[in-house]
Amino acid sequence: MKQAKVIGRVFCSRQCCGMEAKTMLLIQPLDWETDKPVGEPLVAGDTVGAGAGENVFFVASREAIAAFEGWEGETATGTPLPPVDAAIVGIIDGKKFN
């Protein structure tokens, strides 16, 4: 799981299966130790209600779909799972290095 900063939001009027009513945020991955940007910004599905400027952590690849799977009625009602490859799963309050 990687750290990232929320730098924007993506709106789509036409969306594919399961993407309806999902918040898509534009995030810039950061290095854990230096907080410097690493790589290109990417779009991730939000599961925690993150907002602009917040430091978050996200999970990539297949596990991103698991973040939307059957939690708090999220897609438990039989709606299709969203085809995402990155999901924000937490807002960072703080971190400490020794």
Add this chain to the structure above:
Amino acid sequence: MFIAKVIGNVWATRKHPGLKNATMLIVKAVDPMDNNKLVGEATLALDGNQGAGVGDTVLIVDEGGSARKILKNPKAPVRTVIAGIVDTVHITGKE
């Protein structure tokens, strides 16, 4: 799987319900062939009930299916998990 060292910890109040009660640690891979020198990029790993802490050398699983099995949670959105605490690594031909 790879060997890594725990270099820090992270706390978060707002997180996915699948990560509830999980200890989140920042780990960095080490090279056992080169005096356990830290290599690569730091990453966030969940502690799979091993009780690891900062400074420990740990065994990391970086694959979703196995990670969920270790956490005993079939729906957790997790990929990187601490599967064990490394005591020693023996390399043939090295003392």
